[in-house]
Amino acid sequence: MCERWVHMGARGSADMRSRGTRPPRVGLATAVFALFVVALLLSVPVPAKAARAGPSVAFAATAYAVTWNNVDVSTAGSASAALSIDLTHSASLLYSWSTATPVNVSDARLQMYYLGFAVSTRDQVVSNPVAQSRGSIPLSWTPVSVAYLLEGVYRLTASFIAPNGTTMFSENFYVRGTAPLGVLAILPIVLLIILVYELYMLVRSGRYVTLGGKGPSPPPSTPPESSTATPPPTEDASPPPAEDSAPPSGGSS
Amino acid sequence: MSAASHGAGSGVVLGIVLVVFLQQVGYLDLSDLVPTLEYLLIGGVLGGVLGGLIGWALGRSYLARQAAREAAASK
Numbered sequence: 001m002c003e004r005w006v007h008m009g010a011r012g013s014a015d016m017r018s019r020g021t022r023p024p025r026v027g028l029a030t031a032v033f034a035l036f037v038v039a040l041l042l043s044v045p046v047p048a049k050a051a052r053a054g055p056s057v058a059f060a061a062t063a064y065a066v067t068w069n070n071v072d073v074s075t076a077g078s079a080s081a082a083l084s085i086d087l088t089h090s091a092s093l094l095y096s097w098s099t100a101t102p103v104n105v106s107d108a109r110l111q112m113y114y115l116g117f118a119v120s121t122r123d124q125v126v127s128n129p130v131a132q133s134r135g136s137i138p139l140s141w142t143p144v145s146v147a148y149l150l151e152g153v154y155r156l157t158a159s160f161i162a163p164n165g166t167t168m169f170s171e172n173f174y175v176r177g178t179a180p181l182g183v184l185a186i187l188p189i190v191l192l193i194i195l196v197y198e199l200y201m202l203v204r205s206g207r208y209v210t211l212g213g214k215g216p217s218p219p220p221s222t223p224p225e226s227s228t229a230t231p232p233p234t235e236d237a238s239p240p241p242a243e244d245s246a247p248p249s250g251g252s253s
Numbered sequence: 254m255s256a257a258s259h260g261a262g263s264g265v266v267l268g269i270v271l272v273v274f275l276q277q278v279g280y281l282d283l284s285d286l287v288p289t290l291e292y293l294l295i296g297g298v299l300g301g302v303l304g305g306l307i308g309w310a311l312g313r314s315y316l317a318r319q320a321a322r323e324a325a326a327s328k
Contacts, residue, residue, distance in 0.1 A: 187277060192274070
């Protein structure tokens with residue numbers, strides 16, 4: 001028994017030694033890959049899926065529907081199924097409901113989200129709302145102010161608002177807005193310029209190795225004695241003139 | 254290690270900008286704040302690591318080329 005324990009311990013230490021001889025980059029790559037996988041798992045939009053479960057349960061008793069240019073927005077529930085829209089053209093939305101008991105809808109709201117913030121909100125307020133078991137509210141929206149600036153996929157939320165301000169029903173859907181100039185909109189062009197510049201700087205980064213203390217040996221025409229005997233560089237010489245040129249604090253007061 | 258640090262800096266910016274660029278021209282959804290921050294963090298970290306490795310390799314090749322050039326000039 002005792003010999004067995006000793007044997008297992010010796011084997012484990014051998015394993016540890018063999019692991020210690022592995023190059024450390026394998027461990028770093030494994031850690032980066034594990035971080036990437038965990039972040040991907042955490043980014044699964046669980047709250048969005050859970051939010052869609054509520055209206056479907058209530059769908060049996062009440063029916064709320066929103067159409068975007070006669071297309072039901074529930075068909076664009078994910079970014080890959082986003083409605084393709086032109087940011088310069090106006091969109092006609094129709095908020096309709098059909099319920100067993102009359103409901104009072106006072107506002108139809110459309111919000112566009114980016115980075116978690118509502119960058120655009122459009123309200124169609126009903127004056128003197130009355131309780132109805134079925135009805136509809138038309139809404140027209142033209143995102144002209146961002147037409148030449150942005151492209152891409154955005155999440156929109158269509159909401160039915162009660163007179164007391166509570167949200168009776170809301171539905172998230174996605175649109176893919178295309179700018180009039182396509183990828184030549186302002187933000188994609190700025191991002192492209194930054195990408196090209198940073199790629200150039202990345203390719204050119206090899207030249208900076210000479211600044212890291214591992215540069216090539218100095219040319220033979222430059223004697224090392226002269227470099228040590230020369231006066232300090234201009235960085236050390238610049239502060240004294242700055243101090244001399246500055247006015248004394250006592251004279252200004 | 255200045256080449257690696259410069260490469261890492263460029264890689265961080267590239268990773269972050271690439272995430273925003275994919276939202277503009279692709280189908281990456283940046284509507285919610287939390288996954289957006291995760292995407293930006295992952296892009297920055299991956300870009301920094303890859304950029305650092307690329308910068309380090311480019312620095313080594315630059316040093317090798319400089320040494321060969323100096324050896325050729327001295328002959």
